Amino acid sequence: MNVAAVTASRATTQSLRTGGNKDRNVASLVFLCALWFSLFFGVAVLVVLIVDTAIAGAGRFDANLFTNYESTVRKGETGFRAGILGSLWLMMSTALLAIPLGIASAVYLEEFADSRAWYNKFVEVNLQNLAAVPSIIYGMLAAAIMTILGYTYQGIVLGGAIALALLILPVIIISTREALRAVPQEIRHGSLALGATVWQTTWRQVLPSAVPGIATGTILGLSRAIGEAAPLIMIGVATVRFDPAWLTDKVAALPVQIYNLASAPQEELQQAASAAIILLLLMILGMNALAILIRNKFQRNW
Amino acid sequence: MTIHSPTSTTDEILDVTDRTEAVNNGDASDLARTAPRGPVMETRDLNVFYGDFHAVHDVNLSFGRHEITALIGPSGCGKSTVLRSLNRMNDLVAGAKVQGSVTYHGEDIYGPKVDPITVRQHIGMVFQKPNPFPKSIYDNIAYGPRVTGMKVTDMDAVVEDALRGAALWDEVKDKLKSPAYGLSGGQQQRLCIARTIATRPDVILMDEPCSALDPIATARIEDLMSELKTEFTIIIVTHNMQQASRVSDRTAFFTARPDETTGNRTGLLVEFNRTQDIFEAPADPRTEAYITGRFG
Amino acid sequence: MSQFTQAGPPARAGLPGGPLLTAKRRPGEAVIQGLLIASALLSVAITFGIIVALVEPVIHFFGQVPLGDFFSWTDQGSKDLRPAVLPLLLGTFMVTVIALALAIPLGVGAAMYLSEYATRRTRAWLKPTVELLAGVPSVVYGFFAVFFLTPTVLNGWLGLDVSFTNSLAAGILVGVMIIPTIASLSEDALSAVPQALRQGSLAMGANRMQTSLRVVLPAAISGVAAAVVLGMSRAVGETMIVALAGGSAKNTSPDVGEGHQTMTAFIAQTAQGENPVGTASYNMLFAVALLLFLVTLIINAISIVIVRRYRQVY
Numbered sequence: 001m002n003v004a005a006v007t008a009s010r011a012t013t014q015s016l017r018t019g020g021n022k023d024r025n026v027a028s029l030v031f032l033c034a035l036w037f038s039l040f041f042g043v044a045v046l047v048v049l050i051v052d053t054a055i056a057g058a059g060r061f062d063a064n065l066f067t068n069y070e071s072t073v074r075k076g077e078t079g080f081r082a083g084i085l086g087s088l089w090l091m092m093s094t095a096l097l098a099i100p101l102g103i104a105s106a107v108y109l110e111e112f113a114d115s116r117a118w119y120n121k122f123v124e125v126n127l128q129n130l131a132a133v134p135s136i137i138y139g140m141l142a143a144a145i146m147t148i149l150g151y152t153y154q155g156i157v158l159g160g161a162i163a164l165a166l167l168i169l170p171v172i173i174i175s176t177r178e179a180l181r182a183v184p185q186e187i188r189h190g191s192l193a194l195g196a197t198v199w200q201t202t203w204r205q206v207l208p209s210a211v212p213g214i215a216t217g218t219i220l221g222l223s224r225a226i227g228e229a230a231p232l233i234m235i236g237v238a239t240v241r242f243d244p245a246w247l248t249d250k251v252a253a254l255p256v257q258i259y260n261l262a263s264a265p266q267e268e269l270q271q272a273a274s275a276a277i278i279l280l281l282l283m284i285l286g287m288n289a290l291a292i293l294i295r296n297k298f299q300r301n302w
Numbered sequence: 303m304t305i306h307s308p309t310s311t312t313d314e315i316l317d318v319t320d321r322t323e324a325v326n327n328g329d330a331s332d333l334a335r336t337a338p339r340g341p342v343m344e345t346r347d348l349n350v351f352y353g354d355f356h357a358v359h360d361v362n363l364s365f366g367r368h369e370i371t372a373l374i375g376p377s378g379c380g381k382s383t384v385l386r387s388l389n390r391m392n393d394l395v396a397g398a399k400v401q402g403s404v405t406y407h408g409e410d411i412y413g414p415k416v417d418p419i420t421v422r423q424h425i426g427m428v429f430q431k432p433n434p435f436p437k438s439i440y441d442n443i444a445y446g447p448r449v450t451g452m453k454v455t456d457m458d459a460v461v462e463d464a465l466r467g468a469a470l471w472d473e474v475k476d477k478l479k480s481p482a483y484g485l486s487g488g489q490q491q492r493l494c495i496a497r498t499i500a501t502r503p504d505v506i507l508m509d510e511p512c513s514a515l516d517p518i519a520t521a522r523i524e525d526l527m528s529e530l531k532t533e534f535t536i537i538i539v540t541h542n543m544q545q546a547s548r549v550s551d552r553t554a555f556f557t558a559r560p561d562e563t564t565g566n567r568t569g570l571l572v573e574f575n576r577t578q579d580i581f582e583a584p585a586d587p588r589t590e591a592y593i594t595g596r597f598g
Numbered sequence: 599m600s601q602f603t604q605a606g607p608p609a610r611a612g613l614p615g616g617p618l619l620t621a622k623r624r625p626g627e628a629v630i631q632g633l634l635i636a637s638a639l640l641s642v643a644i645t646f647g648i649i650v651a652l653v654e655p656v657i658h659f660f661g662q663v664p665l666g667d668f669f670s671w672t673d674q675g676s677k678d679l680r681p682a683v684l685p686l687l688l689g690t691f692m693v694t695v696i697a698l699a700l701a702i703p704l705g706v707g708a709a710m711y712l713s714e715y716a717t718r719r720t721r722a723w724l725k726p727t728v729e730l731l732a733g734v735p736s737v738v739y740g741f742f743a744v745f746f747l748t749p750t751v752l753n754g755w756l757g758l759d760v761s762f763t764n765s766l767a768a769g770i771l772v773g774v775m776i777i778p779t780i781a782s783l784s785e786d787a788l789s790a791v792p793q794a795l796r797q798g799s800l801a802m803g804a805n806r807m808q809t810s811l812r813v814v815l816p817a818a819i820s821g822v823a824a825a826v827v828l829g830m831s832r833a834v835g836e837t838m839i840v841a842l843a844g845g846s847a848k849n850t851s852p853d854v855g856e857g858h859q860t861m862t863a864f865i866a867q868t869a870q871g872e873n874p875v876g877t878a879s880y881n882m883l884f885a886v887a888l889l890l891f892l893v894t895l896i897i898n899a900i901s902i903v904i905v906r907r908y909r910q911v912y
Binding site: 023028031034036039043046104107108123126128130134135137138140141144152169170173197220226227228229233258263270274277280285292 | 624627630631633634635637638639640641642644645647648651652703704705706707708710711712715722724726727728730731733734735736737738739740741742744745746750774777778805806807810811828831832834835836837838841842862865866869870875883884887890891894895897898899901902
């Protein structure tokens with residue numbers, strides 16, 4: 001190696017050792033902090049919301065909250081029995097309506113339909129649109145259906161279930177389709193090559209493999225339904241003072257009760273509403289946690 | 303038929319080209335001599351299209367009973383496409399279209415009243431990548447008999463017979479209820495073969511069944527194929543010429559011809575003959591070039 | 599091996615030499631397939647149901663109320679019916695703009711962190727956490743806006759002179775609610791950008807920030823835009839936050855510190871009053887709902903077009 005070459009290599013080495021790191025310069029650090037802020041802003045709001053509401057409702061975490069009906073006379077002992085039971089009724093009946101229909105549509109679209117046919121493309125675009133329709137519009141459609149059935153603005157279980165099922169149907173269809181798509185094609189081909197029909201293949205191979213994904217999407221859909229107030233208001237869900245016993249009974253719902261109490265001037269009622277919010281959030285967080293647990297535990301990496 | 307060494311002169315190759323033209327242009331006696339007697343399946347002028355793409359052009363083959371027929375050729379020559387059209391697995395590809403005929407015991411499997419499900423019950427398939435179902439070993443085997451409505455009095459016996467038939471019984475007899483995914487790749491592939499023979503098909507199609515396996519597992523599957531030949535008719539696609547020469551009775555060599563305008567490559571059959579003849583005395587220079595490794 | 603001796607040509611059912619492969623009748627499967635198709639068609643029926651349910655009362659409405667009274671800034675006509683819709687559109691517009699001003703930077707920023715900086719492991723729990731924000735019921739956000747954000751933060755900490763219900767608080771919480779929509783879909787778009795593009799940029803001496811901003815984000819811009827548009831349609835259709843925190847009076851002032859009734863708030867608040875079927879006030883609900891439906895439909899169509907037209911094929 002001649003002298004010039006040695007000098008050149010030394011120069012290069014020195015200029016690489018700038019002592020800095022371009023990923024650690026001021027602009028980069030500011031940028032990274034901004035990204036951190038973006039990520040944690042929402043989470044911080046959520047934490048403040050939960051803490052503030054829990055403090056506001058702390059005085060009311062008692063048995064009366066669960067066992068009493070709503071009362072504007074004995075405000076300190078008002079409860080959400082009707083709303084809790086009503087929300088459970090609504091969730092169950094919504095699930096019964098929406099889950100079979102949603103899975104059936106998804107199975108048709110993924111396993112049977114010729115995706116290049118114009119009518120199936122139409123169904124596809126239509127589905128994307130339905131997923132973005134505001135919940136209150138579904139409430140109005142349900143209200144129109146209930147008027148035809150002769151229950152105009154009566155707020156019965158069936159009406160609420162129809163409204164919420166319409167709302168979460170696109171959610172269930174879309175997540176079920178994703179779960180079906182994740183099942184590898186080789187499984188289908190293996191089954192078909194043995195002489196199984198498409199339905200046998202779907203029912204015995206594809207659907208069982210897709211159950212964790214379907215369950216995750218369905219639980220998330222139902223957790224959205226249980227927190228919805230707008231569509232229920234449209235079909236006339238209001239405060240009642242009895243337990244629902246059948247689909248045609250009038251029903252109350254936790255989110256609607258919270259909405260009505262938020263505009264009540266009495267502080268005791270607002271306190272009760274805060275306690276009810278914590279209850280509702282616990283139900284929803286529980287369902288979300290369950291969904292994530294199922295996703296992480298059972299989802300197969302093919 | 304003369305034997306051409308890899309060092310054939312240009313003149314010799316030209317000479318052979320002329321002879322091949324004669325064969326391909328329907329020298330009926332020559333074809334009759336090479337074709338198996340009483341074929342289980344035959345293709346006549348088989349053309350396969352994927353949308354506008356012409357995948358395979360005018361394939362004429364016949365598959366003899368209790369024989370192993372190997373389809374070989376460079377990748378993209380349409381050999382897998384031909385295989386998939388033999389039990390209507392091509393139906394599952396959107397836009398796939400088949401022209402010509404594929405007959406099974408003289409009946410056109412693309413005929414108007416034919417049910418593809420029934421076709422696949424007679425003509426089973428084993429795939430490139432082992433694809434056991436996410437179930438137990440036992441349920442993998444029992445699945446076929448169950449869905450095809452076979453009248454089975456003793457499922458345990460069916461499962462045992464199928465696993466013995468695929469030379470897997472001794473390895474798995476103590477863990478029939480454990481998941482099939484726990485098996486090694488070679489075992490999984492033999493499970494897939496066992497699963498196929500459990501439905502008692504007539505013909506078994508194998509699409510590069512060893513390409514995902516190590517040499518030892520490959521050897522076991524090859525031994526298995528020779529045993530299965532006594533019961534079934536086997537058609538195998540392979541990119542491994544040694545494998546074709548080891549296991550098959552007849553070999554069909556395919557190649558791909560680019561379209562002059564679009565550049566799309568259309569597969570066509572170059573030569574179909576007894577395996578020994580193909581490897582020792584290929585009639586077509588393209589076959590010879592391929593098997594001697596000068597092309598592909 | 600006894601079972602296999604029968605393998606070979608299958609026993610021919612029926613006449614010897616008869617067809618082997620003729621289609622079996624599977625009536626059960628036909629019924630099932632029919633049911634599946636019917637379920638899939640239900641989604642189309644829902645769309646038509648929405649259109650019919652909304653359009654029919656609207657036709658009656660425009661028989662009762664002149665078109666000009668509806669598309670007006672001020673309420674005219676009888677005292678009971680207040681038909682002007684333009685103030686409601688303004689309210690919806692203001693809330694949506696505030697929400698997007700908050701949610702676009704935060705949502706895209708969160709997406710960029712998740713896709714460009716977070717390790718697989720951190721992303722596995724960070725993403726569900728961010729998505730939880732979308733799981734909180736909107737009535738809860740509304741309650742929080744009224745009882746905490748406005749009195750404690752806006753009036754108290756920031757010393758702003760905003761009224762009890764105001765578009766600012768409503769818009770902020772609508773924004774928080776749509777952060778996950780924008781973040782989640784943007785993250786999908788950013789993650790879909792091939793690694794080779796990043797490596798190409800880094801190999802030229804760019805740092806991670808420059809790579810993220812100048813290479814990855816532009817490459818994923820159509821997906822990010824679609825995410826923003828979808829978030830926008832969520833904001834337009836959001837009801838309970840604005841019904842609680844955004845005010846219940848039509849307001850044409852541009853001051854975000856005042857309450858502005860939005861289209862959705864109008865529908866929810868009016869529906870709780872007395873509206874006998876067939877009256878102009880009942881039909882008015884459907885007229886506003888139809889307008890809302892059309893607005894979200896157009897926004898959604900835009901997002902579909904963006905995705906279709908600018909989808910990058912890697």
